[in-house]
Amino acid sequence: MINSPRSVLAIVPCYNEESTIAQVVSELYGLRRSHRLPIDVLVVNDCSTDRSLSVIRRLGCDYLDLSVNLGIGGAMQCGYRFAFRRGYSIVVQVDGDGQHPASELPKLLQPLLAGEADVVIGSRFLGQTGFRSTYARRLGIRFFRFLNRLLVGQTVHDSTSGFRAFNRQTLEIVSRYYPDEYPEPEAIVQFGMHGLRMKEVAVEMRERQGGTSSISSLNSIYYMTKVTLSSLFVFLRLKPD
């Protein structure tokens, strides 16, 4: 399907995903065989407290082992810096909890390989199939959609989706700065301010196969406040004046 000499790195952030990580990585390798994609897999172990690391060691893929827990943003940036240094031209984030099916990955890569976009976001809301998250979460997502449209003028329907692929131009930007905590909606503002072309593609997502969401109902207010503030600040920081 996709025949390109350019190499792709799938970054799998992993925090206490001992039950699902092996499955995620083997699906990605399966994709490499079935689609002949030049895809490498890098697992970033964010200082897991379970047996994730020993599971990852046995998988035979590349992995980075963080000595301190940095959170999803810090772990992803570690992977992005790795990819940038090693000269990968495309990176894609695939969560370690198994909610991003590897079979959907070619859809994400297609617009990048065709040069149509700099950032491709896998969205749950464009198509109508698969797992669609809770009502409260969707309400929050609607708010971020509004905020993004206001700040950068681009509409991203699923701004909390972590299923994303970047080209090398984006990779350079995120290896310089990437938000630490709850990075997804803020990164959209960041991309918009850098003038990157974002494209959403409809993907099917599964319910997480294990682990717990980083956003519980208890800290959802903190989440909304933090993300709104950091979106505004990243807008101010990158605003051309």
Add this chain to the structure above:
Amino acid sequence: MDIIPLKIQIMSLLGTVSFMYVIVRLIARGKLREEYSVVWIFCTAVLLVFSVWRQGLQYIAALLGVYYAPSLLFLVAIFAIICFLLHLSIVISRLQSQIKDLAHEIAYLKFRSGHEPTAETPEARPPLPGTDPAETETAGTPPSVTS
């Protein structure tokens, strides 16, 4: 206008001097970096001035049109505390970003060394100098009263 009673003056002098002693000790033993100690030394100096110069607070309060002199003290003290807290937040933010960069670098170096066959050695690291938990000192700072 009342002048601060002698008893309180002696107490505040003692408090200030012992506070200064603790700070100097901390710097001398390398527990407090000089750049962060500047503000503490300055604060102690101000406290010391007002402990010695008994009418000073009233004098300045009258000069500024503050009727109740201790409220001027509270105002200045709270403002100084907020400034210092902000300073600490800035320092912490910088440290956090440096730690993140270091963690990334270490992870990358671990990755690279993992590819060389000789690098895999079980580590029994000796504790770094200066991190011995037996050395930890509790910096008890006596409260100093100036009004």
